Structure formats: C-alpha cells, structure tokens
Amino acid sequence: METDKFIRIDHFCEVYEIELSFIEELVSYELISITEQESVKCFLPDDIPHIEKMIRLYKELDINPAGIDAILLLLEKLNKKESELTELKSRLSIFLK
Structure with a gap:
C-alpha cells in the first residue's frame, strides 16, 4: 500500500504533542x-x-495505558449491554400493546 494512505506516527506525535x-x-x-510502510511506522x-x-x-485525566485499556474494555461491555437492553425492550413492546 502507499504511505499516503497512512498516518506517520512521528508526525502524529508531533502534531498532538505526545x-x-x-x-x-x-x-x-x-x-x-x-504497520510499517517504507520503514516508517504508521x-x-x-x-x-x-x-x-x-x-x-x-492527558486530561492522567490515566496510564493500563487504565485506558481497562476503561475501554468497560465501555465496550457497557455498549454491548445497552444494545442488549434496547433489543429486549423492542421484544417486550410486542406484549405491551
């Protein structure tokens, strides 16, 4: 693939100041x-x-990568439960009519 379809990590870090x-x-x-494109990480x-x-x-909450991993996992589980709840509500609506 061409490198112009990727974001260079070094450039990204510079722009976002990380x-x-x-x-x-x-x-x-x-x-x-x-991925590595033309020996550049992207x-x-x-x-x-x-x-x-x-x-x-x-940056804003001073959470380390291990904490970020845990937070994202919990958010993913929460989103899944919300989807399940929405589906169950729509199934129940049949009986409530």
Whole structure:
C-alpha cells in the first residue's frame, strides 16, 4: 500500500504533542495496531478518533495505558449491554400493546 494512505506516527506525535513512548505503550497493550510502510511506522486514518479518545484520557485525566485499556474494555461491555437492553425492550413492546 502507499504511505499516503497512512498516518506517520512521528508526525502524529508531533502534531498532538505526545511522546512516541505513549503510542508504543498503546501498541503493547494492543489498543492500536501499527504497520510499517517504507520503514516508517504508521497507522490508518480511520484510527484517529479512537487514538484521540485515548490521548484525552491520558492527558486530561492522567490515566496510564493500563487504565485506558481497562476503561475501554468497560465501555465496550457497557455498549454491548445497552444494545442488549434496547433489543429486549423492542421484544417486550410486542406484549405491551
């Protein structure tokens, strides 16, 4: 693939004023995946909103990558439960009519 379809990690860190080690920690916790294009570490532009959320948790709430991992796991579970609840409510609506 062409490198112009990817975001260079070094450039991203510079723009968002974060350390490269933070991104490396996110990779080690498997919170993001990176690829190497022409010997440059990169990620897909679609990953930016997800990474921005983690940066906000890190910078604004001073949460380390292990905490971010736990928070994202809990949020994922919460979203799943909300979906299940919505589905159950729609099933129940048949009986309430």
